Amino acid sequence: MDIELLLWLPIILLTFASIIKMLTKNKDNQKPWIRIEEIKENE
Amino acid sequence: MNRHLSMRTANPALQSETFKKSISGSVRSSESMTINGVVNKTGLSLLLLIISASVTWSDPTLSGLAVLGFVVGFVAAIVTIFKPTIANITVPVYAISQGLVLGAISRVFEMQYPGIAVQAIFLTFGTLGSLLLAYMSGLIKATENFKLGVFAATGAIGVLYLINFVMSFFGTGIGVIHSSSPMGILFSLGVVVIAALNLVLDFDFIEEGAEIGAPKYMEWYATFGLLVTLIWLYIEILRLLSKLNSRR
Numbered sequence: 001m002d003i004e005l006l007l008w009l010p011i012i013l014l015t016f017a018s019i020i021k022m023l024t025k026n027k028d029n030q031k032p033w034i035r036i037e038e039i040k041e042n043e
Numbered sequence: 044m045n046r047h048l049s050m051r052t053a054n055p056a057l058q059s060e061t062f063k064k065s066i067s068g069s070v071r072s073s074e075s076m077t078i079n080g081v082v083n084k085t086g087l088s089l090l091l092l093i094i095s096a097s098v099t100w101s102d103p104t105l106s107g108l109a110v111l112g113f114v115v116g117f118v119a120a121i122v123t124i125f126k127p128t129i130a131n132i133t134v135p136v137y138a139i140s141q142g143l144v145l146g147a148i149s150r151v152f153e154m155q156y157p158g159i160a161v162q163a164i165f166l167t168f169g170t171l172g173s174l175l176l177a178y179m180s181g182l183i184k185a186t187e188n189f190k191l192g193v194f195a196a197t198g199a200i201g202v203l204y205l206i207n208f209v210m211s212f213f214g215t216g217i218g219v220i221h222s223s224s225p226m227g228i229l230f231s232l233g234v235v236v237i238a239a240l241n242l243v244l245d246f247d248f249i250e251e252g253a254e255i256g257a258p259k260y261m262e263w264y265a266t267f268g269l270l271v272t273l274i275w276l277y278i279e280i281l282r283l284l285s286k287l288n289s290r291r
Contacts, residue, residue, distance in 0.1 A: 003287055004162060004284060004288075007284075008169065011166070011169045011170055011172075011173045014173040014174070014176070014177050015173045015177075018173070018180040018182050019176070019180070021180040021181065022176075022179070022180040
């Protein structure tokens with residue numbers, strides 16, 4: 001195995017970690033895609 | 044604003060007072076610096092660099108241009124640092140002249156170890172992409188301690204290189220810098236990591252500039268900072284790969 005290929009390892013790991021972080025970031029605080037609101041009469 | 048780079052960057056081009064000077068100076072632009080503007084100017088500068096690099100890369104008889112490129116690049120860098128208002132002229136000149144130098148250097152390495160230049164280019168842009176993603180995702184944050192650490196490490200490398208440069212006049216040098224021993228490879232790997240982390244400081248500088256509404260010409264200045272780091276990173280990766288190849 002080429003030892004140079006090992007240099008890609010941190011780059012790939014960092015990329016994956018960033019993507020995971022982006023996907024999981026503020027998931028609880030995100031607004032739902034659909035929001036159903038109750039409409040009161042005469043509003 | 045305090046969470047930004049503000050006043051600690053290892054990159055000599057991106058010094059602490061840069062934004063303050065540009066905002067309080069007499070020359071004010073009508074438009075403000077934007078991240079998009081920096082991205083466009085960086086793309087254009089890299090294109091100029093690649094085109095000029097292809098000149099000295101493809102024709103070895105033109106390698107003398109590399110010396111000219113080195114001198115012109117050095118002058119352009121100094122002028123950019125001291126007069127950022129004309130960075131829109133000096134930065135493209137810097138990119139073209141550094142391209143001439145990098146093309147010639149890459150050719151020398153390529154003749155010794157075929158395929159090394161392409162590997163170094165991909166690794167440089169791979170590092171840039173992954174660190175940009177890490178910065179955008181918040182995985183890597185430019186905290187004060189982070190900035191201090193990168194600043195100190197870059198300074199230490201700078202001092203070491205300077206000592207090595209002075210020692211070279213006496214026919215000697217710091218062995219670990221050029222050695223292909225495990226220690227030499229470890230040293231090069233460390234320098235590559237520090238050079239890569241400087242990119243995070245550059246991203247922070249750009250973000251801060253856009254946030255505080257720095258003048259438009261600072262887009263070119265920020266591009267210059269990014270170019271300096273990328274060129275350093277590329278050369279260090281090239282050096283590391285050559286050390287690894289020489290052990291085969």
